[in-house]
Amino acid sequence: MKNLVAHDPWHVVQDGFDAENNRVFESLFSLGNGHFGGRGNHEETYSGDSLPGNYLAGIYYPDPTRVGWWKNGYPDYFAKVLNAPDWKTLSIRVNDVELDLATAEVAEYRRELNMREGTLERSFTATLSNGVEVHVESLRFVSLPNPELGAFRYRITCATDASVVITSAIQGDVVNEDSNHEFGFWDPVREAAQDNRTVVVSKTKKTEFVVAIGGSLTFAAEPEVEATTFTRSLYAASTYSLNVSAGQTIEMVKLGANVTSRTVDPSLVEDRCNQVLDAAETKGFLELLADHIGAWERNWETSDVQITGDPGAQQGIRFNIFGLNSTFTGDDPDLNIGPKGFTGEKYGGVTYWDTEAFCLPFYLATSAPEVSKNLLRYRHRQLGKAIENAEKLGFTDGAALYPMVTINGEECHNEWEITFEEIHRNGAIAFAIFNYIRYTGDSRYLVEGGLDVLVAISRFWAQRVSWSHKRACWVMLGVTGPNEYENNVNNNWYTSLMAQWTLRYTLASLAETDADSVPDVSPEELARWADVAERIYLPEDAERGIFLQQSEYLDKEMITVADLDSSDRPLNQKWSWDRILRSPFIKQADVLQGMWVFEDRFDLPTLQRNFDFYEPRTVHESSLSPSIHAVLAVRLGRLDKALEMMLRTARLDLDDYNNDTEDGCHTTSMAGSWIAVVLGFGGLKIVDGQLHLNPQLPPGWDGLAFQILHRSARLNVSATTEEITIENQSVTPATLFLAGGQLTIAGQEMVNVPL
Ligand code: BGC
Numbered sequence: 001m002k003n004l005v006a007h008d009p010w011h012v013v014q015d016g017f018d019a020e021n022n023r024v025f026e027s028l029f030s031l032g033n034g035h036f037g038g039r040g041n042h043e044e045t046y047s048g049d050s051l052p053g054n055y056l057a058g059i060y061y062p063d064p065t066r067v068g069w070w071k072n073g074y075p076d077y078f079a080k081v082l083n084a085p086d087w088k089t090l091s092i093r094v095n096d097v098e099l100d101l102a103t104a105e106v107a108e109y110r111r112e113l114n115m116r117e118g119t120l121e122r123s124f125t126a127t128l129s130n131g132v133e134v135h136v137e138s139l140r141f142v143s144l145p146n147p148e149l150g151a152f153r154y155r156i157t158c159a160t161d162a163s164v165v166i167t168s169a170i171q172g173d174v175v176n177e178d179s180n181h182e183f184g185f186w187d188p189v190r191e192a193a194q195d196n197r198t199v200v201v202s203k204t205k206k207t208e209f210v211v212a213i214g215g216s217l218t219f220a221a222e223p224e225v226e227a228t229t230f231t232r233s234l235y236a237a238s239t240y241s242l243n244v245s246a247g248q249t250i251e252m253v254k255l256g257a258n259v260t261s262r263t264v265d266p267s268l269v270e271d272r273c274n275q276v277l278d279a280a281e282t283k284g285f286l287e288l289l290a291d292h293i294g295a296w297e298r299n300w301e302t303s304d305v306q307i308t309g310d311p312g313a314q315q316g317i318r319f320n321i322f323g324l325n326s327t328f329t330g331d332d333p334d335l336n337i338g339p340k341g342f343t344g345e346k347y348g349g350v351t352y353w354d355t356e357a358f359c360l361p362f363y364l365a366t367s368a369p370e371v372s373k374n375l376l377r378y379r380h381r382q383l384g385k386a387i388e389n390a391e392k393l394g395f396t397d398g399a400a401l402y403p404m405v406t407i408n409g410e411e412c413h414n415e416w417e418i419t420f421e422e423i424h425r426n427g428a429i430a431f432a433i434f435n436y437i438r439y440t441g442d443s444r445y446l447v448e449g450g451l452d453v454l455v456a457i458s459r460f461w462a463q464r465v466s467w468s469h470k471r472a473c474w475v476m477l478g479v480t481g482p483n484e485y486e487n488n489v490n491n492n493w494y495t496s497l498m499a500q501w502t503l504r505y506t507l508a509s510l511a512e513t514d515a516d517s518v519p520d521v522s523p524e525e526l527a528r529w530a531d532v533a534e535r536i537y538l539p540e541d542a543e544r545g546i547f548l549q550q551s552e553y554l555d556k557e558m559i560t561v562a563d564l565d566s567s568d569r570p571l572n573q574k575w576s577w578d579r580i581l582r583s584p585f586i587k588q589a590d591v592l593q594g595m596w597v598f599e600d601r602f603d604l605p606t607l608q609r610n611f612d613f614y615e616p617r618t619v620h621e622s623s624l625s626p627s628i629h630a631v632l633a634v635r636l637g638r639l640d641k642a643l644e645m646m647l648r649t650a651r652l653d654l655d656d657y658n659n660d661t662e663d664g665c666h667t668t669s670m671a672g673s674w675i676a677v678v679l680g681f682g683g684l685k686i687v688d689g690q691l692h693l694n695p696q697l698p699p700g701w702d703g704l705a706f707q708i709l710h711r712s713a714r715l716n717v718s719a720t721t722e723e724i725t726i727e728n729q730s731v732t733p734a735t736l737f738l739a740g741g742q743l744t745i746a747g748q749e750m751v752n753v754p755l
Pocket of ligand 1: 339353587622623
């Protein structure tokens with residue numbers, strides 16, 4: 001854990017140049033707008049350690065699988081959202097020396113992410129190796145209202161008279177650091193440079209996405225010199241040579257257009273790129289910025305969380321909400337949420353179960369239903385591929401196994417124990433349909449696609465189980481549960497519970513839906529599903545009164561995390577995989593994940609017994625782990641423990657808790673932080689379609705406030721240690737349960753309830 005940034009409610013500030021943690025800060029200062037985004041790399045040349053990253057949503061490359069010994073059924077590739085040509089590139093030479101913070105002497109360095117406005121500001125004074133002192137101020141944003149546009153303003157002042165050569169370029173010769181085999185994913189198509197305008201059109205190898213990245217550089221006061229232009233393969237630049245006097249500030253604006261053939265005909269990407277730049281030039285930097293800030297303001301109106309009394313928690317939760325709203329805006333059903341969003345390469349920028357299991361609740365409560373529905377449509381559009389995926393593994397008759405990792409519907413996870421065995425993802429995808437319908441009331445979605453997915457997943461579960469004569473029930477053999485520190489186990493309670501639930505929900509949904517609009521399912525199949533749901537083995541230990549993570553879990557040595565030496569941690573870096581697999585240690589919530597998903601089924605003593613058994617064995621080495629424990633700890637009234645877990649997830653990246661923020665931020669776990677606060681401390685849940693709230697503040701918090709959208713109501717909920725206030729900001733009345741008691745709040749009314 002590092003102490004990198006001071007606590008501040010709306011800003012993340014880096015005070016002082018820190019080359020050693022540069023990658024961490026690049027991750028923290030990432031900006032995105034759901035369509036493209038990138039790391040907080042410096043605009044000007046930087047030769048120090050850095051991970052450059054400009055990522056375009058959905059633009060990927062199928063990197064061939066790398067394994068030691070091939071097994072039938074392995075995916076051929078791992079999909080990677082590519083590092084794309086960079087629109088920001090700027091080179092500044094002062095008296096023939098490059099401005100490069102890695103070689104200059106840097107003073108007064110400050111970088112600031114303004115989360116309220118979605119901007120990144122930077123200022124520094126640097127003395128170059130030739131003794132010239134320069135002062136720089138920059139302000140950057142990735143436009144929320146204009147999904148293809150990024151912009152920055154850059155001011156440079158030299159302390160002495162100097163000759164300054166400024167080159168604004170599009171640098172297309174970029175690679176992914178985590179490539180499996182090959183470097184160079186981009187083929188050049190065309191480069192253009194004229195006056196202040198530079199465009200590089202390139203094409204991804206294999207997937208053949210055509211991408212045009214364009215830049216336009218304008219000076220606040222037009223310099224008297226003309227631009228000299230230059231192009232080479234995958235590179236286009238405009239260069240200006242100026243003579244400046246001491247103290248004179250050169251101010252320039254660079255606009256960047258990021259256009260892809262995912263949304264525009266491949267032959268038109270360059271035209272579109274020029275149109276985006278023309279329109280942005282006409283509008284001008286300040287108006288573009290004002291539009292962008294306005295869009296962020298509207299975002300915060302529906303998604304902000306305010307915590308008083310705990311500045312660290314406040315900053316953490318806002319940073320997380322900022323990350324989520326920068327990653328997915330929900331206007332395109334072909335896009336999804338990579339575990340690192342636009343902040344790094346790890347996990348390939350592709351889709352995991354994280355979306356349904358962690359991110360969906362955030363978008364449900366903070367955005368219009370259409371946004372969440374697009375996450376469901378994404379899976380519905382990939383149903384054919386999920387059926388093919390199951391067929392490759394030997395399943396038949398329309399059974400679907402959704403991939404553990406995908407971008408286009410094809411499985412591309414490269415480890416057998418996860419690819420073939422971590423099948424609980426199917427349960428999360430099925431549950432998301434129910435979760436969406438119970439929250440929004442949009443039960444039409446069942447006939448619009450929900451039932452197709454549910455039926456195909458139910459077919460999978462019904463074929464995946466086997467009949468055990470010994471146990472006289474259906475068993476689920478050879479699986480990996482959410483706890484990836486055990487593989488190839490039998491009867492993972494969570495997976496089997498999800499299977500049972502899916503079968504029952506599908507049966508009930510089919511029965512409730514007009515027969516003409518439902519997929520064809522034979523009576524024999526229906527009977528089989530009912531039987532599997534009835535007689536599936538869900539292992540329990542009666543003596544301890546707990547559910548068993550898997551049938552043989554109790555054969556393990558029953559030590560706890562407290563028995564480990566600190567030098568053993570993190571296990572995934574210190575222990576052999578073999579030792580981890582045999583140990584009782586749990587990577588992330590597993591049984592407890594199921595108890596959270598179906599929380600209303602279990603009474604508190606049952607939850608308490610399971611929590612007390614499993615949490616002490618959990619090392620939380622997945623960023624997705626602490627948030628679920630936080631919610632359950634709130635339910636158990638253990639508010640201290642809940643706060644510890646909530647902070648661990650909310651400040652995970654800001655404090656570089658796991659020493660891996662340099663790879664990018666944990667975007668999907670950011671949704672876990674929101675879950676910990678709003679579903680945990682806010683007590684939000686939906687029971688029988690009704691909204692329930694039950695705010696409880698942990699020690700040290702003086703207040704908690706959050707906004708939610710539910711059905712036609714827009715509610716502002718705030719709690720202090722003395723009272724709870726709920727303001728209904730919409731015109732229609734809202735009925736809800738507060739701490740178990742039902743109340744109706746008229747439109748535009750507010751109620752106060754003493755605690
Ligand atoms: C977790 C998975 C998760 C993946 C991507 C892994 O470490 O164990 O549950 O899907 O990260 O976030």
